[in-house]
Amino acid sequence: MSSVRILGIDPGLRVTGFGVIEKDGNQLRYVASGCIKSNDKASLPTRLGTLFAGISEVIETYRPDQSAVEIVFVNVNPQSTLLLGQARGAAVTALVHGGLSVAEYTALQVKQAVVGHGKAAKQQVQDMVVRLLSLAGSPSSDAADALACAICHAHGGQGLGALATAGYRVRGGRLIR
Known part of the structure:
Protein backbone atom coordinates (compact mmCIF):
# COMPACT_ATOMS: atom_id res chain seq x y z
CA MET A 1 0.00 0.00 0.00
CA SER A 2 1.36 3.42 -0.89
CA SER A 3 1.52 6.23 1.62
CA VAL A 4 -1.05 9.01 1.77
CA ARG A 5 -0.10 12.58 2.66
CA ILE A 6 -2.75 14.42 4.68
CA LEU A 7 -2.97 18.17 5.36
CA GLY A 8 -4.89 19.15 8.49
CA ILE A 9 -6.14 22.71 8.99
CA ASP A 10 -7.23 24.43 12.22
CA PRO A 11 -8.84 27.60 10.84
CA GLY A 12 -8.57 30.99 12.50
CA LEU A 13 -8.62 34.56 11.27
CA ARG A 14 -5.61 35.64 13.33
CA VAL A 15 -3.73 32.33 13.35
CA THR A 16 -4.46 29.28 11.20
CA GLY A 17 -2.62 26.10 12.10
CA PHE A 18 -1.54 23.55 9.52
CA GLY A 19 -0.12 20.07 9.90
CA VAL A 20 1.08 17.59 7.30
CA ILE A 21 1.45 13.88 8.04
CA GLU A 22 1.95 10.73 6.01
CA LYS A 23 0.03 7.53 6.62
CA ASP A 24 1.67 4.32 5.44
CA GLY A 25 -0.46 1.38 6.52
CA ASN A 26 -0.96 1.88 10.25
CA GLN A 27 2.14 4.06 10.61
CA LEU A 28 1.90 7.84 10.91
CA ARG A 29 4.87 10.06 10.12
CA TYR A 30 5.24 13.77 10.78
CA VAL A 31 6.09 15.86 7.71
CA ALA A 32 5.60 19.51 8.72
CA SER A 33 3.48 21.90 10.76
CA GLY A 34 3.20 25.58 11.46
CA CYS A 35 0.98 28.62 11.52
CA ILE A 36 -0.22 31.14 8.99
CA LYS A 37 -0.65 34.52 10.68
CA SER A 38 -2.55 37.52 9.37
CA ASN A 39 -2.00 41.15 10.30
CA ASP A 40 -4.63 42.18 12.89
CA LYS A 41 -4.57 45.73 11.55
CA ALA A 42 -5.22 44.76 7.89
CA SER A 43 -8.68 44.78 6.32
CA LEU A 44 -10.75 41.60 6.43
CA PRO A 45 -10.36 40.89 2.69
CA THR A 46 -6.57 41.30 3.01
CA ARG A 47 -6.47 38.93 5.98
CA LEU A 48 -8.55 36.33 4.12
CA GLY A 49 -6.24 36.72 1.11
CA THR A 50 -3.22 36.09 3.36
CA LEU A 51 -4.86 32.92 4.65
CA PHE A 52 -5.71 31.73 1.12
CA ALA A 53 -2.17 32.44 -0.12
CA GLY A 54 -0.58 30.77 2.91
CA ILE A 55 -2.57 27.55 2.53
CA SER A 56 -1.93 27.56 -1.22
CA GLU A 57 1.80 27.80 -0.49
CA VAL A 58 1.59 24.88 1.98
CA ILE A 59 -0.21 22.80 -0.68
CA GLU A 60 2.42 23.66 -3.29
CA THR A 61 5.31 22.92 -0.91
CA TYR A 62 4.10 19.64 0.65
CA ARG A 63 1.81 18.23 -2.10
CA PRO A 64 -0.81 16.56 0.13
CA ASP A 65 -3.19 13.94 -1.27
CA GLN A 66 -6.08 14.70 1.11
CA SER A 67 -7.14 17.40 3.54
CA ALA A 68 -9.10 17.66 6.76
CA VAL A 69 -10.52 20.80 8.38
CA GLU A 70 -12.01 21.40 11.80
CA ILE A 71 -15.62 22.58 11.75
CA VAL A 72 -16.42 25.91 13.38
CA PHE A 73 -19.24 26.01 15.89
CA VAL A 74 -21.19 29.00 17.13
CA ASN A 75 -19.39 30.97 19.83
CA VAL A 76 -20.96 33.24 22.43
CA ASN A 77 -20.11 36.25 20.24
CA PRO A 78 -21.93 36.05 16.87
CA GLN A 79 -19.48 38.51 15.26
CA SER A 80 -16.52 36.27 16.19
CA THR A 81 -18.35 33.26 14.78
CA LEU A 82 -19.00 35.09 11.52
CA LEU A 83 -15.34 36.14 11.18
CA GLY A 116 -9.98 8.90 23.30
CA HIS A 117 -12.65 11.26 24.62
CA GLY A 118 -14.30 14.36 23.23
CA LYS A 119 -13.80 16.60 26.25
CA ALA A 120 -9.99 16.50 26.25
CA ALA A 121 -8.09 19.66 27.16
CA LYS A 122 -5.83 21.38 24.61
CA GLN A 123 -2.73 20.20 26.49
CA GLN A 124 -3.90 16.59 26.30
CA VAL A 125 -4.33 16.94 22.52
CA GLN A 126 -0.82 18.43 22.22
CA ASP A 127 0.67 15.63 24.35
CA MET A 128 -1.00 12.89 22.30
CA VAL A 129 0.07 14.49 19.00
CA VAL A 130 3.67 14.44 20.29
CA ARG A 131 3.32 10.76 21.26
CA LEU A 132 1.51 9.59 18.13
CA LEU A 133 3.98 11.30 15.79
CA SER A 134 7.09 10.70 17.95
CA LEU A 135 7.96 14.40 17.97
CA ALA A 136 11.00 15.73 19.81
CA GLY A 137 9.07 18.78 21.02
CA SER A 138 5.56 20.10 21.30
CA PRO A 139 4.14 22.12 18.38
CA SER A 140 2.14 25.30 19.04
CA SER A 141 -1.47 24.70 20.05
CA ASP A 142 -2.78 25.78 16.61
CA ALA A 143 -0.32 23.50 14.77
CA ALA A 144 -1.08 20.65 17.21
CA ASP A 145 -4.83 21.03 16.56
CA ALA A 146 -4.17 20.89 12.80
CA LEU A 147 -2.00 17.78 13.19
CA ALA A 148 -4.74 16.25 15.36
CA CYS A 149 -7.26 16.92 12.59
CA ALA A 150 -4.97 15.15 10.10
CA ILE A 151 -4.51 12.24 12.53
CA CYS A 152 -8.30 11.98 12.96
CA HIS A 153 -8.65 11.69 9.20
CA ALA A 154 -5.82 9.15 9.01
CA HIS A 155 -7.54 7.00 11.64
CA GLY A 156 -10.28 6.17 9.20
CA GLY A 157 -12.62 9.12 9.36
CA GLN A 158 -13.91 10.51 6.11
CA GLY A 159 -15.58 13.59 7.51
CA LEU A 160 -19.14 14.30 8.51
CA GLY A 161 -21.65 12.43 6.42
CA ALA A 162 -19.17 9.67 5.56
CA LEU A 163 -17.93 8.42 8.91
CA ALA A 164 -16.08 5.15 8.71
CA THR A 165 -17.70 4.00 11.94
CA ALA A 166 -20.53 1.69 10.94
CA GLY A 167 -23.31 1.58 13.47
CA TYR A 168 -22.56 5.08 14.83
CA ARG A 169 -24.09 8.46 14.10
CA VAL A 170 -23.37 12.05 15.13
CA ARG A 171 -25.72 13.81 17.55
CA GLY A 172 -24.77 17.02 19.28
CA GLY A 173 -21.25 16.73 17.87
CA ARG A 174 -20.74 13.30 19.48
CA LEU A 175 -20.57 9.80 18.07
CA ILE A 176 -23.31 7.59 19.46
CA ARG A 177 -24.70 4.16 18.71
Missing part, protein backbone atom coordinates in the same frame (compact mmCIF):
# COMPACT_ATOMS: atom_id res chain seq x y z
CA LEU A 84 -14.11 32.64 11.99
CA GLY A 85 -16.54 31.20 9.44
CA GLN A 86 -15.11 33.51 6.79
CA ALA A 87 -11.58 32.39 7.66
CA ARG A 88 -12.69 28.77 7.41
CA GLY A 89 -14.29 29.53 4.04
CA ALA A 90 -11.02 31.00 2.75
CA ALA A 91 -9.18 27.88 3.98
CA VAL A 92 -11.64 25.47 2.35
CA THR A 93 -11.53 27.48 -0.88
CA ALA A 94 -7.71 27.28 -0.93
CA LEU A 95 -7.88 23.50 -0.39
CA VAL A 96 -10.43 23.00 -3.18
CA HIS A 97 -8.50 25.38 -5.46
CA GLY A 98 -5.43 23.21 -4.77
CA GLY A 99 -7.32 20.16 -6.05
CA LEU A 100 -7.88 18.49 -2.68
CA SER A 101 -10.96 16.77 -1.34
CA VAL A 102 -11.95 18.24 2.02
CA ALA A 103 -13.10 16.16 4.99
CA GLU A 104 -14.66 18.05 7.90
CA TYR A 105 -14.53 17.11 11.58
CA THR A 106 -15.98 18.54 14.76
CA ALA A 107 -13.63 19.33 17.62
CA LEU A 108 -15.25 16.46 19.55
CA GLN A 109 -14.50 13.99 16.75
CA VAL A 110 -10.88 15.14 16.56
CA LYS A 111 -10.38 14.89 20.33
CA GLN A 112 -12.09 11.50 20.44
CA ALA A 113 -9.86 10.15 17.65
CA VAL A 114 -6.62 11.48 19.15
CA VAL A 115 -7.13 11.38 22.92
Whole structure:
Protein backbone atom coordinates (compact mmCIF):
# COMPACT_ATOMS: atom_id res chain seq x y z
CA MET A 1 0.00 0.00 0.00
CA SER A 2 1.36 3.42 -0.89
CA SER A 3 1.52 6.23 1.62
CA VAL A 4 -1.05 9.01 1.77
CA ARG A 5 -0.10 12.58 2.66
CA ILE A 6 -2.75 14.42 4.68
CA LEU A 7 -2.97 18.17 5.36
CA GLY A 8 -4.89 19.15 8.49
CA ILE A 9 -6.14 22.71 8.99
CA ASP A 10 -7.23 24.43 12.22
CA PRO A 11 -8.84 27.60 10.84
CA GLY A 12 -8.57 30.99 12.50
CA LEU A 13 -8.62 34.56 11.27
CA ARG A 14 -5.61 35.64 13.33
CA VAL A 15 -3.73 32.33 13.35
CA THR A 16 -4.46 29.28 11.20
CA GLY A 17 -2.62 26.10 12.10
CA PHE A 18 -1.54 23.55 9.52
CA GLY A 19 -0.12 20.07 9.90
CA VAL A 20 1.08 17.59 7.30
CA ILE A 21 1.45 13.88 8.04
CA GLU A 22 1.95 10.73 6.01
CA LYS A 23 0.03 7.53 6.62
CA ASP A 24 1.67 4.32 5.44
CA GLY A 25 -0.46 1.38 6.52
CA ASN A 26 -0.96 1.88 10.25
CA GLN A 27 2.14 4.06 10.61
CA LEU A 28 1.90 7.84 10.91
CA ARG A 29 4.87 10.06 10.12
CA TYR A 30 5.24 13.77 10.78
CA VAL A 31 6.09 15.86 7.71
CA ALA A 32 5.60 19.51 8.72
CA SER A 33 3.48 21.90 10.76
CA GLY A 34 3.20 25.58 11.46
CA CYS A 35 0.98 28.62 11.52
CA ILE A 36 -0.22 31.14 8.99
CA LYS A 37 -0.65 34.52 10.68
CA SER A 38 -2.55 37.52 9.37
CA ASN A 39 -2.00 41.15 10.30
CA ASP A 40 -4.63 42.18 12.89
CA LYS A 41 -4.57 45.73 11.55
CA ALA A 42 -5.22 44.76 7.89
CA SER A 43 -8.68 44.78 6.32
CA LEU A 44 -10.75 41.60 6.43
CA PRO A 45 -10.36 40.89 2.69
CA THR A 46 -6.57 41.30 3.01
CA ARG A 47 -6.47 38.93 5.98
CA LEU A 48 -8.55 36.33 4.12
CA GLY A 49 -6.24 36.72 1.11
CA THR A 50 -3.22 36.09 3.36
CA LEU A 51 -4.86 32.92 4.65
CA PHE A 52 -5.71 31.73 1.12
CA ALA A 53 -2.17 32.44 -0.12
CA GLY A 54 -0.58 30.77 2.91
CA ILE A 55 -2.57 27.55 2.53
CA SER A 56 -1.93 27.56 -1.22
CA GLU A 57 1.80 27.80 -0.49
CA VAL A 58 1.59 24.88 1.98
CA ILE A 59 -0.21 22.80 -0.68
CA GLU A 60 2.42 23.66 -3.29
CA THR A 61 5.31 22.92 -0.91
CA TYR A 62 4.10 19.64 0.65
CA ARG A 63 1.81 18.23 -2.10
CA PRO A 64 -0.81 16.56 0.13
CA ASP A 65 -3.19 13.94 -1.27
CA GLN A 66 -6.08 14.70 1.11
CA SER A 67 -7.14 17.40 3.54
CA ALA A 68 -9.10 17.66 6.76
CA VAL A 69 -10.52 20.80 8.38
CA GLU A 70 -12.01 21.40 11.80
CA ILE A 71 -15.62 22.58 11.75
CA VAL A 72 -16.42 25.91 13.38
CA PHE A 73 -19.24 26.01 15.89
CA VAL A 74 -21.19 29.00 17.13
CA ASN A 75 -19.39 30.97 19.83
CA VAL A 76 -20.96 33.24 22.43
CA ASN A 77 -20.11 36.25 20.24
CA PRO A 78 -21.93 36.05 16.87
CA GLN A 79 -19.48 38.51 15.26
CA SER A 80 -16.52 36.27 16.19
CA THR A 81 -18.35 33.26 14.78
CA LEU A 82 -19.00 35.09 11.52
CA LEU A 83 -15.34 36.14 11.18
CA LEU A 84 -14.11 32.64 11.99
CA GLY A 85 -16.54 31.20 9.44
CA GLN A 86 -15.11 33.51 6.79
CA ALA A 87 -11.58 32.39 7.66
CA ARG A 88 -12.69 28.77 7.41
CA GLY A 89 -14.29 29.53 4.04
CA ALA A 90 -11.02 31.00 2.75
CA ALA A 91 -9.18 27.88 3.98
CA VAL A 92 -11.64 25.47 2.35
CA THR A 93 -11.53 27.48 -0.88
CA ALA A 94 -7.71 27.28 -0.93
CA LEU A 95 -7.88 23.50 -0.39
CA VAL A 96 -10.43 23.00 -3.18
CA HIS A 97 -8.50 25.38 -5.46
CA GLY A 98 -5.43 23.21 -4.77
CA GLY A 99 -7.32 20.16 -6.05
CA LEU A 100 -7.88 18.49 -2.68
CA SER A 101 -10.96 16.77 -1.34
CA VAL A 102 -11.95 18.24 2.02
CA ALA A 103 -13.10 16.16 4.99
CA GLU A 104 -14.66 18.05 7.90
CA TYR A 105 -14.53 17.11 11.58
CA THR A 106 -15.98 18.54 14.76
CA ALA A 107 -13.63 19.33 17.62
CA LEU A 108 -15.25 16.46 19.55
CA GLN A 109 -14.50 13.99 16.75
CA VAL A 110 -10.88 15.14 16.56
CA LYS A 111 -10.38 14.89 20.33
CA GLN A 112 -12.09 11.50 20.44
CA ALA A 113 -9.86 10.15 17.65
CA VAL A 114 -6.62 11.48 19.15
CA VAL A 115 -7.13 11.38 22.92
CA GLY A 116 -9.98 8.90 23.30
CA HIS A 117 -12.65 11.26 24.62
CA GLY A 118 -14.30 14.36 23.23
CA LYS A 119 -13.80 16.60 26.25
CA ALA A 120 -9.99 16.50 26.25
CA ALA A 121 -8.09 19.66 27.16
CA LYS A 122 -5.83 21.38 24.61
CA GLN A 123 -2.73 20.20 26.49
CA GLN A 124 -3.90 16.59 26.30
CA VAL A 125 -4.33 16.94 22.52
CA GLN A 126 -0.82 18.43 22.22
CA ASP A 127 0.67 15.63 24.35
CA MET A 128 -1.00 12.89 22.30
CA VAL A 129 0.07 14.49 19.00
CA VAL A 130 3.67 14.44 20.29
CA ARG A 131 3.32 10.76 21.26
CA LEU A 132 1.51 9.59 18.13
CA LEU A 133 3.98 11.30 15.79
CA SER A 134 7.09 10.70 17.95
CA LEU A 135 7.96 14.40 17.97
CA ALA A 136 11.00 15.73 19.81
CA GLY A 137 9.07 18.78 21.02
CA SER A 138 5.56 20.10 21.30
CA PRO A 139 4.14 22.12 18.38
CA SER A 140 2.14 25.30 19.04
CA SER A 141 -1.47 24.70 20.05
CA ASP A 142 -2.78 25.78 16.61
CA ALA A 143 -0.32 23.50 14.77
CA ALA A 144 -1.08 20.65 17.21
CA ASP A 145 -4.83 21.03 16.56
CA ALA A 146 -4.17 20.89 12.80
CA LEU A 147 -2.00 17.78 13.19
CA ALA A 148 -4.74 16.25 15.36
CA CYS A 149 -7.26 16.92 12.59
CA ALA A 150 -4.97 15.15 10.10
CA ILE A 151 -4.51 12.24 12.53
CA CYS A 152 -8.30 11.98 12.96
CA HIS A 153 -8.65 11.69 9.20
CA ALA A 154 -5.82 9.15 9.01
CA HIS A 155 -7.54 7.00 11.64
CA GLY A 156 -10.28 6.17 9.20
CA GLY A 157 -12.62 9.12 9.36
CA GLN A 158 -13.91 10.51 6.11
CA GLY A 159 -15.58 13.59 7.51
CA LEU A 160 -19.14 14.30 8.51
CA GLY A 161 -21.65 12.43 6.42
CA ALA A 162 -19.17 9.67 5.56
CA LEU A 163 -17.93 8.42 8.91
CA ALA A 164 -16.08 5.15 8.71
CA THR A 165 -17.70 4.00 11.94
CA ALA A 166 -20.53 1.69 10.94
CA GLY A 167 -23.31 1.58 13.47
CA TYR A 168 -22.56 5.08 14.83
CA ARG A 169 -24.09 8.46 14.10
CA VAL A 170 -23.37 12.05 15.13
CA ARG A 171 -25.72 13.81 17.55
CA GLY A 172 -24.77 17.02 19.28
CA GLY A 173 -21.25 16.73 17.87
CA ARG A 174 -20.74 13.30 19.48
CA LEU A 175 -20.57 9.80 18.07
CA ILE A 176 -23.31 7.59 19.46
CA ARG A 177 -24.70 4.16 18.71
